[in-house]
Amino acid sequence: MTYAHAAVTALADAMRADPAVVAMGEDVGRGGIFGQYRGLQQEFGPMRVIDTPISESTIMGAAVGMALAGLKPVVEMRVADFALCAMDELVNQAAKARYMFGGQGRVPLVARLPIGIWTASAAQHSQSLEAWFAHIPGLVVVTPATAADNYALLRASIDSGDPVVYMEHKELWGSEGEVAPSARAELGKAKVVRAGTDLTLVTWSRAVHASIAAADAAAKHGVSVEVIDLRTIWPWDRDAVFASAAKTRRLLVVHEAIQAAGFGAEIAASVAESLAVPVARLGGPRIPVGYAPTLEAEARIDAARILARVLEMLDGSGRKQSVA
Amino acid sequence: MALIRAFENAAEAASKGGVAAFGAALGGAALVRGPLHLSTGQEAVPAGVCANLERADLLTSTHRGHGHTLAKGADATRMMCELFGRATGYNHGKGGSMHIADFSVGMLGANGVVAAGIPIAAGAAHAIRIRGGREIVACFFGDGAINRGPFLEGLNWARIYDLPVLFVCEDNRYSATTATEAMTGGEGAAARAASIGIPATTVDGNDVVAVAEAAQDLVAAVRAGKGPRLLHAITYRVKGHVSVDPASYRDATEVARAIEQDPLLIAAAKLAAMGVPEKEIASADAAAAATIAAAVSAANAAPFPETALAYTDIQDTGAGRWL
Numbered sequence: 001m002t003y004a005h006a007a008v009t010a011l012a013d014a015m016r017a018d019p020a021v022v023a024m025g026e027d028v029g030r031g032g033i034f035g036q037y038r039g040l041q042q043e044f045g046p047m048r049v050i051d052t053p054i055s056e057s058t059i060m061g062a063a064v065g066m067a068l069a070g071l072k073p074v075v076e077m078r079v080a081d082f083a084l085c086a087m088d089e090l091v092n093q094a095a096k097a098r099y100m101f102g103g104q105g106r107v108p109l110v111a112r113l114p115i116g117i118w119t120a121s122a123a124q125h126s127q128s129l130e131a132w133f134a135h136i137p138g139l140v141v142v143t144p145a146t147a148a149d150n151y152a153l154l155r156a157s158i159d160s161g162d163p164v165v166y167m168e169h170k171e172l173w174g175s176e177g178e179v180a181p182s183a184r185a186e187l188g189k190a191k192v193v194r195a196g197t198d199l200t201l202v203t204w205s206r207a208v209h210a211s212i213a214a215a216d217a218a219a220k221h222g223v224s225v226e227v228i229d230l231r232t233i234w235p236w237d238r239d240a241v242f243a244s245a246a247k248t249r250r251l252l253v254v255h256e257a258i259q260a261a262g263f264g265a266e267i268a269a270s271v272a273e274s275l276a277v278p279v280a281r282l283g284g285p286r287i288p289v290g291y292a293p294t295l296e297a298e299a300r301i302d303a304a305r306i307l308a309r310v311l312e313m314l315d316g317s318g319r320k321q322s323v324a
Numbered sequence: 325m326a327l328i329r330a331f332e333n334a335a336e337a338a339s340k341g342g343v344a345a346f347g348a349a350l351g352g353a354a355l356v357r358g359p360l361h362l363s364t365g366q367e368a369v370p371a372g373v374c375a376n377l378e379r380a381d382l383l384t385s386t387h388r389g390h391g392h393t394l395a396k397g398a399d400a401t402r403m404m405c406e407l408f409g410r411a412t413g414y415n416h417g418k419g420g421s422m423h424i425a426d427f428s429v430g431m432l433g434a435n436g437v438v439a440a441g442i443p444i445a446a447g448a449a450h451a452i453r454i455r456g457g458r459e460i461v462a463c464f465f466g467d468g469a470i471n472r473g474p475f476l477e478g479l480n481w482a483r484i485y486d487l488p489v490l491f492v493c494e495d496n497r498y499s500a501t502t503a504t505e506a507m508t509g510g511e512g513a514a515a516r517a518a519s520i521g522i523p524a525t526t527v528d529g530n531d532v533v534a535v536a537e538a539a540q541d542l543v544a545a546v547r548a549g550k551g552p553r554l555l556h557a558i559t560y561r562v563k564g565h566v567s568v569d570p571a572s573y574r575d576a577t578e579v580a581r582a583i584e585q586d587p588l589l590i591a592a593a594k595l596a597a598m599g600v601p602e603k604e605i606a607s608a609d610a611a612a613a614a615t616i617a618a619a620v621s622a623a624n625a626a627p628f629p630e631t632a633l634a635y636t637d638i639q640d641t642g643a644g645r646w647l
Contacts, residue, residue, distance in 0.1 A: 061443020
C-alpha cells in the first residue's frame with residue numbers, strides 16, 4: 001500500500017468508527033491533489049467530506065468551531081506553506097482554546113500540513129516547518145516516514161483529542177510499504193529503524209530513508225550507525241534518543257528542514273545538557289528552495305551529505321575518534 | 325442591560341492602574357489587571373439579540389465581550405472572579421476579561437484577536453448542520469473586524485453551506501483609537517454581507533426594542549434554515565479602547581451627543597411610555613447594583629489559582645513534558 005493510500009485508509013476507518021470525524025479542505029471531494037482523500041466523499045458524502053473554498057483561515061477556524069461543538073475535524077492545508085494563511089487559527093485559537101477557557105472546551109483537530117521539497121515546486125511549496133509548531137504549547141507535531149506509520153499515526157492523531165499538526169512528506173505519497181490494519185502507533189514513541197553501535201542518527205520524515213541509505217554506506221566504512229525515526233516531533237521521545245546516545249556515545253540529528261533553529265538544535269542541546277557526548281546537526285542551508293535543479297539540489301539533504309557528516313564525526317577512515 | 329452597565333462600571337473601577345498604556349502607569353493595587361475593554365453604552369446590542377436566543381444556542385464574542393456573556397446567561401460572580409484572575413472564575417484565572425467564556429450557556433469564548441470568532445462561529449454552525457440540530461450561532465464582532473480577511477471568508481463560508489449563523493456587527497465606530505469610517509471602503513458591514521448574498525438589516529444599536537425586533541426576524545429566518553443573516557447595529561463606544569484610555573482623540577461634542585443617546589435612558593423612557601412605574605425601573609437598577617457588589621466582594625475574597633494550574637488543560641499527548 002502507498003503512503004497516500006495508507007492515509008486514505010486510516011481516515012476511512014476513523015470515519016467509519018466515529019461519526020464525529022469529518023474531513024475538509026480544498027479539492028478533497030475529488031480525492032485531493034495527492035490522492036490522499038480518494039474515494040472518501042463517495043463513501044461518506046459531501047456533508048462529512050467537505051469541499052471548501054480557498055479560505056485557509058476559515059478552513060482552520062471553522063475546524064476549531066466544529067471541534068468546540070463536538071466534532072473531530074481533519075483539515076487539509078495542501079502544503080504546509082499555505083497553512084501560514086491560517087496561523088492565527090492554528091496557533092492562537094486551536095492551540096490555546098482549551099487552556100485559556102480553563103478546560104471548558106477542547107479542540108480535537110488534525111491539521112494535515114504536508115512538508116518537504118516537492119521536485120521543481122520552488123520556495124512556496126517546499127518548506128519543512130515542523131520546528132515552528134513544536135514551539136507552541138497545546139500542539140502535537142507528527143511526521144510519518146512510512147506507509148505503515150501514515151496509517152498508524154493518523155489513527156492515533158485522530159484518537160488523541162488534541163490539536164495535531166500532521167505533517168506528511170510530499171515526496172513520500174507514492175512510497176510503498178506494508179500496512180497493518182487497525183494498527184495504532186503511540187504518539188511520542190520513536191522507532192529504531194536500524195540498529196548500530198558507533199553513532200546515533202536521529203531523523204524523521206523523508207530524511208529517514210536517506211539516513212538508512214547513508215547508514216548502509218557507512219557500514220562499508222566500518223561505521224555502525226543506529227538510525228532512530230523520531231516519528232513525533234512533539235512530544236519527542238527523549239528516552240529512546242538518550243538511551244541510544246548513551247550507548248553509542250555520539251549523536252547526529254538529520255532533518256530536511258533548515259538547520260538554523262531547526263528541531264535538531266533542540267535535540268542536540270538536550271542531549272548535550274545531559275550526556276557528555278559529541279553532538280552534531282545536519283539540516284538544510286538557510287536558503288529558500290530554488291526552482292532550477294541545480295538550486296533545488298543545494299537545499300536537499302541526501303544520503304551522500306549524511307554519510308559525509310557521519311564520517312566527519314568519526315575520522316575519515318572510519319576509525320573511531322577517541323571521546324574524552 | 326442594567327446588569328451589564330453595573331458590571332462594566334465595577335470592572336472599570338477595579339482596573340485603575342491595571343495596565344501600562346495610554347500614559348497610565350502600572351499600579352500594584354489593581355484588582356482587574358491587563359487590558360480591559362468595556363462595552364459601556366453598547367448594552368442594547370447583546371441584550372436585544374440574546375433576548376431572542378435559547379440556552380442551547382451558541383455564541384462567539386470579541387475582546388469586548390462582557391455584555392455578550394452576561395446576556396447569554398452567564399453568572400456575574402464567576403465572571404467577575406475571572407476578571408480578578410481568581411481560581412473560582414469561569415476559566416480558573418487562565419483567561420481573564422479577553423477570554424471570558426461560559427460553555428454551559430453556549431458562550432464559546434471572547435477572543436483577543438479581531439475577527440477570529442467569525443470562522444469559529446461558522447464552524448460551530450457547520451457542526452450543528454452536520455448533526456441536524458435546531459440551534460443557531462450568534463456571532464458578535466466589531467466594526468473593525470470587517471476589514472480583516474476572516475470576515476469575508478467566514479461570511480462566504482456560512483452562505484455557501486447555508487449555515488445557521490446570525491452575524492452581529494456591533495458597530496461602536498472605533499477600531500482601537502482610530503475612527504473606523506476613515507479605514508473602511510464602501511458602505512460597510514451590511515453592504516458587504518449583501519454582496520455575498522447574506523440579507524442584512526441595519527438598526528439603531530442603542531434602542532433595545534429596535535435591536536430585539538430586528539433580531540427576532542433574523543433569528544427566525546436563521547432557525548428556519550434559510551441560511552445566515554447579518555445585523556448591523558450602530559452604537560457608540562462611550563469609554564476608550566481600554567479602560568485606561570481617556571479617548572482624548574475624540575471630539576467632545578461627539579461624545580456628549582452619544583451619551584445623550586444612552587441605551588439605558590432610551591430603554592427607561594420606552595418603559596415609562598409603556599406605563600412601567602419609575603419605581604420598578606429604579607428597583608431593577610438597584611438589584612443589578614446589588615448583584616454586582618456581591619460579585620465584586622466574592623471575587624475579592626476568592627483565591628488565586630495554585631501554580632500547578634499553569635500546567636493543566638494544555639494537551640493530553642505529552643502532558644508533563646514541559647521542556
